[in-house]
Each structure stands twice: as structure tokens, then as C-alpha cells.
Amino acid sequence: MNKAITDGIVFMPPAYAGGLGVWSSGDGTPGSPTYEGSGTGVFVPADADFAGCLEIYKTAEPQRLRYMGQTPLLPGCYLQIKARVKAISGPLPEVRIAGWAGGAGDAHVEGLVEQGPAVQLTGYGTVHEVTAIVGTGLRPGVDMAWGNAALYGHFGLDIEGTNGAVVRVDDIEITDVTSVFLRDMIGLVDVRDFGAVGDGVTDDSAAFEAADQAANGRKVYVPQGVFRLEENTNMASEVSFDGTVTMPVDKMLLLTKNFDLPTYITAFGDEMLAFKKAFQALLNSSDHESLDLGGRKIAVTEPIDMAAAVPNRTGYATRRVVRNGQFDVKNSSNWDTETFTSVATYSPSDPDTLTNVANVANIPVGALVTGSGVGREVYVRSKNESTGEITLSAPTYDAAGTQTFTFTAFKYLLDFSGFSALQKFNMEGIEFQCNGRCSAIRLSPGGNTFVLKDCFVSRPKDRGVTSVGRGCQGMLIDGCQFLSTEESLDVPDRSSIALNANANDVKLRHNRATRFHHFAVLSGDNNLVLGNHFFQGDNVANGVRNAGLVIIGGYNSSSIAENYVDNCFIEWTNEHDANPDYFTSFSFSALSITDNIFYASDVAPWFSYLVIRPHGTGHFLNGLSVTGNKFRVNNVRIDRVDRVDTSFADLDPERHKNVSFENNTFHGINTPCANPLRVQHTQSSPSSAWTVSSQGQLPFGGRTRGCDSVVTLGGLRTGQGALRYAAPYVELKQGASQSDIRLRWSESLFGSVSTILRVDT
Incomplete structure (x- = not known):
């Protein structure tokens, strides 16, 4: 780059032959004394070494020579001032390039270095070359770094030493040498050219933004050094970092063109800090909806307080996404529970x-x-x-x-609990390597539609995803793997939970979870649990199993469909009811369990796949659909798939309503169950009262509160073999468990019937 060529800017001052009225013996500003007729300077038209030169008699300390024209100093432009000098007589002086820095309103810019390195004249008649470079940036080789405040200079030289010296000075040359500094960086704008210092102390914020504004499509270059940014810094240009930046916690670096974690890591030099600053920018920029981690692994040594990383926001409600990377937890006491x-x-x-x-x-x-x-x-x-x-x-x-x-x-890798509410926040394609030292994610107390998609939550110490309030409303967890750190433990020794939710409308779809204490604890309504595989077995013969899915809440209105429930069970409870006794609520109602695979091996015979655990008296089933499921047990047989856990209370079998338990298959189960239940009964000896047993096949220990039909199979006959066409009436709730019925005939008969029994009305 050469502004004299590209923009036609004139840097070179005129030759002395044109007159000495533009050459000042002062600072070069208008009104300062000139060498024209001064008696201390005279033009020498012919010299053995110089074609034409200025001969100066030194009478001041220092003796100045300044061109009175305003030589422009442009951002990113570097000028070399050069003069050839020789001593003629008198004391031998030192000579150095010097200038006067002019700013806005032609005011002097104070505090700048306005002299170059000194050259000692060593003999009479010996030509010495004196040079210095001036520019906006403090770069290697720049003698006078004037920053952005200086707009022009009056350049020349200073003669220093004992008065009485006579020195001849050839015509001063000022040339654009910017290309020397940018020979390896064509298309780059260096922040140092706009006054950035990079000493870790000076505030370089203004220099960064000035470089950004001047870039005009070029890349901004941050060289080696530590650049302190005390203010919010918004870079609309692409930025390349060889150096690093430091900022206060509450100040933001917004990188518009290359907004990704690898760039922030290069900028800040620390992975954790870079992620915090990138997340801060994500929630404060309208230019990007997502933060790409760039496949980077972030070493994490302490919980990341996501709200503290963005101190200017207490909540956020616009969709934002963090994707494509890995968090790797390192061992530290910061994770101790x-x-x-x-x-x-x-x-x-x-x-x-x-x-x-x-x-x-x-x-x-x-x-x-x-x-x-x-x-x-x-x-x-x-x-x-x-x-x-x-x-x-x-x-x-x-x-x-x-x-x-x-x-x-518990300590969490990513902790969002400091936000009052966080909405529509997504995390996609991320692995949370908890390494048995911490839990993974804690949600904000409020908000909705948090999304975890295609992620790995690997070896969380206590919890995978935790909701401490209502921030799980409408949460979507799709295609994720939850890998327990307790895989080697037997079931009774496990305590970790993959996830929980308190609010409604949660969707868990196509996830896989291995050997947690529980896969999910859901206490809201209207949830969809679809296509997940959660397994929790161990190698203990006749071993106990924990619930894989815990549904908390009487009225639930949730669908559990097409899951693979492996060596665990579904538990339905109302343990979050402050007044658990049934009064006027819906009780246990509106749950659908459809088309799931239930499998277990080497379990205790009392194991069951569906367990209802009521708290408080008077509860009953008021809408339950269990259809199309495949129940299987391997290596052993279990008693039944359904059970009421009466640790706190029992269900009231006199009140069940709208129970559908049908079209399921049972393998390795002693007592299958159904409602409505079809039972065939054969009466081999004549009787007017036939007892038809449900054989315990009504679900959840229910009573025969209904009989939809009684159909005779073949003829009914008397003891003498006479054929009869007769219909009985039905007495419900017979037997000790009230799970049988009695058919009453008008006379003693024998034969076969098919009945359909119900636990509900």
C-alpha cells in the first residue's frame, strides 16, 4: 500500500531551492519563524555531496528545522522521514528526525514521542543519514507512534549539542513505507495502526472499533500482545487474532463476521472464558441465532454460571442455539457436592x-x-x-x-438457574463429559421450550438435566444419549437421575439412557414420552429393579408410546400432592401406555412393569389406557405386569372408571391381565349357580364391577341331558377378592360360557 500512488497524496516537502519561507526554525506552525533571511540558515546551491542544501548555523538548543506544510498522517499509513546531513565546522552535534503532532482544530497533541533516534556526527564532511518512521500504530520499527489523535505533522529534524556548529542538510524526504509493515498482510487492517497498544493495561476499545470502521470489507488483524478492551466492542469485520484480549465481565466482544467459539478461544486464550464471552455475545446480538462451538473440546474446571456470564440480562426469550462441541470436566474440588x-x-x-x-x-x-x-x-x-x-x-x-x-x-457443568426465565434456548450436537464429577445442566426457574437435541450427557455424577422450577415447560429432549456413571453398580446402589421436569408439555423422544436410578421423573401433565430406550438392569440373579420412568401427578394426560422399557418399570404416583387424600380431583386418570416393548431378565418374581403408588386414601383409576404393549421376561417368570404399591395407601377398587387394558402380549408372566377380560368357563356338573373366576387377571387387583356379556358355547343341558335355552343373571364381586362373578340359572344346568368381565363401570 502506498497512498502517494493509490490516492495521489503528496507527502514529500518541497526542495530548499524553492525558498526557505516554508522551512521553520520553530515548531512549523503558522507564525513560527522561518529560515528565510534569518541569518542562521542559507541555501547552498552547489555542494560536493548535495545538489542543493540548507546550511544551518546552530544558535539554539535544540536547533529546529520543520516543514511548515501539514503532512497528513492517515490510519494505517506509515511514513519514513529521511535526511542526509554533514558537519562543516564547530562542535560535532547529534541530529535526529523530529516533528510536531497536530490534531483536530490544529491543536498540539500532547504526550507523544516527537523525536526519532539520534545520530552522532563523527567527522567533518562525512555524510550521515538520519531516519525515523512515524505512524498511528506502535509496531516494531516505528519510532514515533502517534495514534489516532494526530491528524498531521510538521516534520524535519533537531540538531542537538553545543551551539556554534555549522551543519548542511540535504532536501528532506518523506515517503510512504506502509508496504514494509503490510507485506505479509495484504487485505488486513492492523489495530495498532489505529492506536492499539496491546500492553494489557491501555484501553484499546476505540482503536479496535476505528480499525473495524476503516476495514471496509477487509480483515481486521490483532497482532501479538494483550489488548485491554474496557468497553463493549462491536466488530462488524472479520477479525484475525494472533494476540489476545481481556475485558471486564460485564463488557462484550461482538464478532459479527466470524462468530464461533474457535475465534473466541483464539481471542481470549482460555476455553472456559471464551465460551462465556461467546455466550454473552449470543444473548446480546441480533446478527446471530446460534453459536457454533466448531467441534472444539472445552476444558471446564468449575461450574459455569450462565447467568453470571451475561450480567446485563436476567432473562431471555428469543430463540438461541449452541451447537457442535464438547464440554470436558476436569477434576477439581469446585465440583464437590x-x-x-x-x-x-x-x-x-x-x-x-x-x-x-x-x-x-x-x-x-x-x-x-x-x-x-x-x-x-x-x-x-x-x-x-x-x-x-x-x-x-x-x-x-x-x-x-x-x-x-x-x-x-449438586454442582452443574452449565447452570442456568441464575436467569429468572430462559425461553426457546437450544443445545444441539453437544457432548457433556461430566466424568463422574458433576451434573450436566440445571435449567432456569422459569421459561419454556428448552431444547436438548442429539446430545450426549455422559457420566453425570448426580443428575443429567435438572428443573428446579417451571423452566421445563414445553421442554424437548430429542435423540440424546444419557450414559450413567453408575453402570458398574448394582441397582439398589444407584442414585443418579437422567432428567426431571415439573411443568407440563414435555417431549422426550428417541433418547437412550443406561443404568440410572431413574431415567426420568415427570411431574407435569400432557407429556409425550415416545420412542426412548432406557435400561437399568444389573448382573444380580433375582435382582430388584428401579422405576425407569416416574410419572408424578394424578390427572396426567400423558402418552407413553413405542418405548423400549428395559429391566425397569413405569411408576405412577401422586407424591407431590400437598393434600394427597382424594376429595374432588380426577384421581389417577388420563394416562396412555401404548405399543411399548417391556423386557427384563433375572428379576425377582414380584417385579412388575406397571406400578401405581398412591398417597392418600380414596384414589382410583379414572382413565387409563394400556394397549398394544409387548411384555416379556427372560430366564425367570414373574407373577404379573401390574401392581399397586400399598406402602402408603391402596386404590379404591369400587371406583375405577374408563380402564382399557387390552391387546397386549405376555411372555414369561404367570398371570396376564386385561380389561375388559374375556373368561371362558365350563360347568361340568349341573348347578343353578356357576362361579366364574377371573383368575386374578383383572388389572391392579380390581374387582368384577361389570359384566359386558355372557354367551353360551354349545348347548346347555340338564342333569338328564335335556337341552335348554336359558339366560342367567349375574352376581358381581364374588369370592374373597371380589374378582369373580356368579351366574344364576333358572334350573341346574351344565355347559360352557364365554364372559367379558370389567373392573370399571
Whole structure:
């Protein structure tokens, strides 16, 4: 680049032969004294070494020579000032290139270096060359770095030393030498050319933005050094980093053209910090909807507080995506779980609150709450230190009164809980390598449609994805793998959970989870659990199994379809009801379990695939569909696939409604079940009262509360063999378990019938 050639800018001052009225013995500004008729300077038209030169008699310290014309100093442009000098007589002086820096309004720009290196004249008649380079940037080889404030200069030289010296100076040359600095960087704009220092202390924000504005389609170059950016810096041009930048936490670097994590890593020199700053930019820029991690592995040594990384926002509601990379957790005490105990009071009349919490300030938001009568996956949603209260993510079923609660603070790789609400946030194609040291993701307390797609959550210590409030509303988890760190443990020893949700409309689709304590704990309504494979077995013969899927809430209205439920079971409970007894609610209703594969091996004979565990009295089935499922057990046989866990209460079999349990297949199960249940009965001896047994095949220990039909198979005959055409009436709920019926005939008959029995009405 040469501005004299490309833009026709004149840098070269005129020769002395044109007159000395433009050559000042002062600073070169208008009104300063000139050498014209001064008596201290005279033009010498012929010299043995110089064609024409200025002979100066030194009378001042220093003796100045300045061209009075304004030589422009442009951003990114570097000028070389050169003069040839020789001593004629008197004391031998030092000579150096010098200038006067002029800024806006022709004011002097203070604080700049305005002299080049000194050259000592060593003999009379010996020609010495004196040079210096001036430019905006502090770059190697630049003698006078004037930054952006200086717009022009009055250039010449200073003669220093004892007065009385006579020196001849050839015509001064000023040439554009920018190409020397940019020979390897054609098309680059160097931030140093706009005043960036790169010493880690000076604020280079303005220089970065000035370089960006001047780039005009070219790439901005950040050379080696540490560049301090004290202000928000928005770079619309592509930026190439050889050096690094530092910024306050609350200031942003917005890279519009190359917004990706590899660029931020190069810029900040630290993977964790780079991710935080890139995430900060993602939530503060309208130019990009996604952050590409570029396939990079990010070494993480402590929990990343995602809200603290963006201190100017308490929430966010515009779709944003982070994709394509890996977080790799490194061993550190920063991941150690913290446990707190505190006495507190709970009242079912205020079901989401703990009051009179001792030492409430010590209890972190997001901690797991456990205690007598507290259900699974109840967390501290928020706290009020002034009132000593904690807001829970869900009510407790039987914790009324005052007791000591335990608060367990898991540490999370990515922690969004500092946001009040985060909506439409996606993470795609990411592996969370927790390495058994931490949990993976903690959601914000509020918000909706958090998306985790095509991700690996590998070896989380305690939890994969945790919801501590309602930030899981409408959550979508699709095509993800959850790989437990407890694979080598037997089932009773496991405690980790892949994910939980408290709000409605969660979609879990086509995921795979291995050997957690639970795959998912869902306590909202209207969920879709589709096409997942979750398996939780071990190598223990006749071993116990945990629930793979825990559905919490009576009225559920969820669909569980086409999953592979492997060595675990589905549990349905109402343990988040503050008043668990049935009064006027829908009770256990509106759940659909359809077309799933249920498989287990080497399990205890009392194992069941579908377990209902009611809390409180009076509950019943009020809408349940279990259809098209394949139930199989290998190596052993189990009693049945359905069971009511009566640890806290039983179902009321007199109230079941709208139960559909049909078109399922059973292999390795002693007692299959169905509703409606078809039972064939053969009466071999004449009787007017036939007892038809359901053989325990009505689901969930139900009673025969209905009989849809009784059809005779073949003829009915009397003891004497006479054929009869007769119809019985039906007595329901017969036998000790009230699961049989009795057919009453008008006379003693024998024969066969087919009946359809029901547990519901």
C-alpha cells in the first residue's frame, strides 16, 4: 500500500531551492519563524555531496528545522522521514528526525514521542543519514507512534549539542513505507495502526472499533500482545487474532463476521472464558441465532454460571442455539457436592413454602430438598432471607409440621438457574463429559421450550438435566444419549437421575439412557414420552429393579408410546400432592401406555412393569389406557405386569372408571391381565349357580364391577341331558377378592360360557 500512488497524496516537502519561507526554525506552525533571511540558515546551491542544501548555523538548543506544510498522517499509513546531513565546522552535534503532532482544530497533541533516534556526527564532511518512521500504530520499527489523535505533522529534524556548529542538510524526504509493515498482510487492517497498544493495561476499545470502521470489507488483524478492551466492542469485520484480549465481565466482544467459539478461544486464550464471552455475545446480538462451538473440546474446571456470564440480562426469550462441541470436566474440588441441614416448618395450606427456615442464607437456590414426607425431585426454587422462607419446586405429601430438612447442592457443568426465565434456548450436537464429577445442566426457574437435541450427557455424577422450577415447560429432549456413571453398580446402589421436569408439555423422544436410578421423573401433565430406550438392569440373579420412568401427578394426560422399557418399570404416583387424600380431583386418570416393548431378565418374581403408588386414601383409576404393549421376561417368570404399591395407601377398587387394558402380549408372566377380560368357563356338573373366576387377571387387583356379556358355547343341558335355552343373571364381586362373578340359572344346568368381565363401570 502506498497512498502517494493509490490516492495521489503528496507527502514529500518541497526542495530548499524553492525558498526557505516554508522551512521553520520553530515548531512549523503558522507564525513560527522561518529560515528565510534569518541569518542562521542559507541555501547552498552547489555542494560536493548535495545538489542543493540548507546550511544551518546552530544558535539554539535544540536547533529546529520543520516543514511548515501539514503532512497528513492517515490510519494505517506509515511514513519514513529521511535526511542526509554533514558537519562543516564547530562542535560535532547529534541530529535526529523530529516533528510536531497536530490534531483536530490544529491543536498540539500532547504526550507523544516527537523525536526519532539520534545520530552522532563523527567527522567533518562525512555524510550521515538520519531516519525515523512515524505512524498511528506502535509496531516494531516505528519510532514515533502517534495514534489516532494526530491528524498531521510538521516534520524535519533537531540538531542537538553545543551551539556554534555549522551543519548542511540535504532536501528532506518523506515517503510512504506502509508496504514494509503490510507485506505479509495484504487485505488486513492492523489495530495498532489505529492506536492499539496491546500492553494489557491501555484501553484499546476505540482503536479496535476505528480499525473495524476503516476495514471496509477487509480483515481486521490483532497482532501479538494483550489488548485491554474496557468497553463493549462491536466488530462488524472479520477479525484475525494472533494476540489476545481481556475485558471486564460485564463488557462484550461482538464478532459479527466470524462468530464461533474457535475465534473466541483464539481471542481470549482460555476455553472456559471464551465460551462465556461467546455466550454473552449470543444473548446480546441480533446478527446471530446460534453459536457454533466448531467441534472444539472445552476444558471446564468449575461450574459455569450462565447467568453470571451475561450480567446485563436476567432473562431471555428469543430463540438461541449452541451447537457442535464438547464440554470436558476436569477434576477439581469446585465440583464437590455441598450438603446443608436446617430446621423448617411446612404447612399444606401453603404447599410450596417452607417457613421459619434456620440459617436460610446458607441454603443455595437449586438445592435438592429431602426429609420425612418429601417426594422425589423437590428443589429450592427461590428463597427470601428477610422472611426466612424457601419456595419449593413442588409440594410435599406428608411433611406437615416442623422437622430437619436436608438440602443437597449438586454442582452443574452449565447452570442456568441464575436467569429468572430462559425461553426457546437450544443445545444441539453437544457432548457433556461430566466424568463422574458433576451434573450436566440445571435449567432456569422459569421459561419454556428448552431444547436438548442429539446430545450426549455422559457420566453425570448426580443428575443429567435438572428443573428446579417451571423452566421445563414445553421442554424437548430429542435423540440424546444419557450414559450413567453408575453402570458398574448394582441397582439398589444407584442414585443418579437422567432428567426431571415439573411443568407440563414435555417431549422426550428417541433418547437412550443406561443404568440410572431413574431415567426420568415427570411431574407435569400432557407429556409425550415416545420412542426412548432406557435400561437399568444389573448382573444380580433375582435382582430388584428401579422405576425407569416416574410419572408424578394424578390427572396426567400423558402418552407413553413405542418405548423400549428395559429391566425397569413405569411408576405412577401422586407424591407431590400437598393434600394427597382424594376429595374432588380426577384421581389417577388420563394416562396412555401404548405399543411399548417391556423386557427384563433375572428379576425377582414380584417385579412388575406397571406400578401405581398412591398417597392418600380414596384414589382410583379414572382413565387409563394400556394397549398394544409387548411384555416379556427372560430366564425367570414373574407373577404379573401390574401392581399397586400399598406402602402408603391402596386404590379404591369400587371406583375405577374408563380402564382399557387390552391387546397386549405376555411372555414369561404367570398371570396376564386385561380389561375388559374375556373368561371362558365350563360347568361340568349341573348347578343353578356357576362361579366364574377371573383368575386374578383383572388389572391392579380390581374387582368384577361389570359384566359386558355372557354367551353360551354349545348347548346347555340338564342333569338328564335335556337341552335348554336359558339366560342367567349375574352376581358381581364374588369370592374373597371380589374378582369373580356368579351366574344364576333358572334350573341346574351344565355347559360352557364365554364372559367379558370389567373392573370399571
